[in-house]
Amino acid sequence: MAGVSNDWVLATHNSGKTRELQDLFAKLPVRLISAKHLELPEPEETGTTFEANAELKAIAAAQATGLVAIADDSGVAVHALGGEPGIHTARWAGEGRDFDIARRRVAARLRELGDGVSRRATYVSVLCxxxxxxRARTFRGESLGTLVWPIRGELGAGFEPMFLPDGFAVTYGEMTPEQRRRVNARAAAMRRLEEALFGPPALTAGS
Incomplete structure (x- = not known):
């Protein structure tokens, strides 16, 4: 596929996710057109895994437009909560998709479990x-970390201001978009997608 220019549908109505994926695709021969721009309906996410939800969104967009489509399904899985919110991350935010509510619910659940409870979590992103x-292919990326409370930073969305990734002293909410795009779960999934569909990145001189 390298060297070929294509229009792909980005199966999301989320403006933040659109900006991040457009930036991740900027160096590839693909132009992403959002489903919101095309006024495509959002399919109901009935899957039981991140992979299933990403796949159903991507397939619906591809079949509706006749173009290649890409979709993301992502969320945070809290180990002490049996993997919740997980694929139900958005539902924890309520009908208004208020992630402040979702973060507070998670913090309250962890407090109920006692002071010694693990606050370990995994951020998951699956691109399809x-x-x-x-045909469809999925690519999974994960980031391990610890949840902090109160939240730290105003630069991220969802659970990002609550998530302190391993090896860093700042949460995703304290990182600039450029920093976050290099190290988060979506970036890890994107690296797998890029290598599988476009080939390994070319080595620069002296590397």
Missing amino acids: VAWPDG
Whole structure:
């Protein structure tokens, strides 16, 4: 696929996710057109895994447009809560998708479990690329870390201001978008997608 210019549908109505994925794709021969821009409906996320939800969104967009489509399904899995919120991350935010509510609910649940409870969590992002003929491939990225409370930083969305990734002294909410795009779960999934579909990145001189 390298060297070929394509229009792909980005199966999301989330403006923040659109900006991040457009930036991640900036160096690739692909132009992303958002489902919101095309006024595509949002399919109901009925899958039981991140992979299933990403796949159903990507396939729906590909079949509706006749173009290659990409979708993301992501969330934070809290170990002490049996993996919740997980694929139900958005539901914890309520009908208004208020993630302040979701973060407070998680913090309250962890307090109920006692002072010694583990606050370890995994951020998961699954990217799915689907073709109009029904083929689809998924790519999973993960980031391990610890949840902090109160939240730290105003630069991230969702649970990012609550998530302190391993090896860092700042949360995703305290990182600039450029920093976050290099180290978060979506970036890890994107590296797998890029290598699988576009080949390994070319080595620069002296590397």
